[in-house]
Amino acid sequence: MMKCLHESFRGCEITDLDTPSLLVDLDVMERNISWMQQKAQRAGVNLRPHIKTHRTPDIAKKQLAAGAKGITVAKLGEGEVMAAEGIDDIFIANELAGDIKMDRLLALARKTTLAVGVDHPDHVKMLAETFDGESRPMEIMIDVDTGYHRTGVGSKEEILELAKLIRYRDSLKLRGIFTHDGNCYNATTISEVRSISQSSQNMMLEMAEFLRKEGIGVEEISIGSTPSLLVSEIMQGITEIRPGTYVFLDADQAGVIGTYEHCALSVLATVISCPAPDRIVLDAGTKALTFYFHRGNITSSPGFGLLKKRPTVYLKSLSEEHGMFTPPEDMAFRIGDKVEIIPNHACPTCNLYPVLYGVRNGQVQEEYKILARGMSK
The missing domain is CATH 3.20.20.10 (Alanine racemase)
Incomplete structure (x- = not known):
């Protein structure tokens, strides 16, 4: 853990990363x-x-x-x-x-x-x-x-x-x-x-x-x-x-092809509050996931991103620093748990981060610098 914090994150488990962090399945x-x-x-x-x-x-x-x-x-x-x-x-x-x-x-x-x-x-x-x-x-x-x-x-x-x-x-x-x-x-x-x-x-x-x-x-x-x-x-x-x-790909594009299996990008977030049975709160809001989503078309989304490997669980609301979802009955969450969120739209999400961690089999193998982040002039 200390090695991961002070040197390179390569070789670390993704759970060793601080959050929110941007991940890509290599x-x-x-x-x-x-x-x-x-x-x-x-x-x-x-x-x-x-x-x-x-x-x-x-x-x-x-x-x-x-x-x-x-x-x-x-x-x-x-x-x-x-x-x-x-x-x-x-x-x-x-x-x-x-x-x-x-x-x-x-x-x-x-x-x-x-x-x-x-x-x-x-x-x-x-x-x-x-x-x-x-x-x-x-x-x-x-x-x-x-x-x-x-x-x-x-x-x-x-x-x-x-x-x-x-x-x-x-x-x-x-x-x-x-x-x-x-x-x-x-x-x-x-x-x-x-x-x-x-x-x-x-x-x-x-x-x-x-x-x-x-x-x-x-x-x-x-x-x-x-x-x-x-x-x-x-x-x-x-x-x-x-x-x-x-x-x-992303949650928008998954709507086109009918599967989330090809979504490589995710945002790693931490559960920071469980204030009610129907509300789990993450440390990832609009500054980590973007507020972007389509309505009423083939790329529409019922929420603001979804839990990876649980494509029916969507974030139902976002504020600047918080994301919230209703947990399914067969899943329990505790404060400190880490989850991955597939963002609705990859492009503005990437522009929010300086580094993208390349992951294989749950371990960080690459650290990509998003050098054109914010280069919109």
Whole structure:
């Protein structure tokens, strides 16, 4: 115990860890990484995993070692962290704006292979002016709205305008087009998820074909979202997939596939109070688990996370420092007991911790630093 507190936690039992602590089952994570990589290979597409889920360079390197083409990030700060750790093929699947961002993007592009998203002529203008005179052009991916209605262009006229603007600027190079079919999270059935995915992919293929007929080359057709890629086929002509949450899965994604067996991430918490027969209180609240959950769709959850190995026992309420659940009749809890909670959504949960403990057979084998924690600028 003292060794674990003052030196490395490697080799310790998870019960020796203080709480709340973030854990990942290495066997399950490695199977998830392998499963998605094999799916990409069978479809003949590149896998460019989104690292906003884990924000951890060591895990990104595991994905790359398994065969991933490069990585996807949501924010420039995440890309800066990953590049500093030696990852040299990064796509920022987002729009950037402002002088500060342009200066940082230029510095990053001088260190690594980079692409960035656009959906408006103003983005093209800012990027072209920033990279004017550079030894290599900035690679651009046009963001296409295929139904999520967040960012992206939604018409052929808009995408053609952007593609022509990019083509006429020497400091820019059009790599391709990308989308995020996040509207699949609102589906209520597996068949609806598949329908959304198929519609999104069809639109992307049509947009690419339209640009090609206009004489504009489209090298990459990139699609994303874990739910759709868990249950849908990848259509011929798609060149790249960008799932993120698949690496861990979570209670949300378990709702899609109908099992919690593939959930690798958990939060270790301690029972700190048993004030009533129907109430057990943990030392993990919104600052340890996130308040995030969906309602009324395929990723909906009846609570704020669930007890690992007891998929019917959900946390019924959270405050900042406390989580509460009603114990099942066949389980007794005492103050000091430790339990694992599968979080509803892995991405914001990881962003709450500096360290992720890699566990195998109940023992800590790895300590991953979540170096891109809080890197949301």
